Amino acid sequence: MSTIGEALKALRTVLLMQDDVRFLKEAATAQSERLSRLAEAHGDLRDRVSRLEGMIEGAAMAAARQRRIEE
Known part of the structure; x- marks a missing residue:
């Protein structure tokens, strides 16, 4: 019976390890999506700063x- x-x-x-791997995969996917949104926000912010610098x-x-005209 011990065998x-x-x-x-x-x-x-x-089976428990499979659940853990599935959870980690979902967490990595969610993290990837958040990183993608952060990169997009960074690009938008960079563009806004560039416009402000130009102004x-x-x-x-x-x-x-x-x-110079007044002098």
């Missing part, structure tokens, strides 16, 4: 030009 008991115990362990540089150039 059958050990075989059933080993089978139970394998600031344009305003600085206009202010410098205005000062």
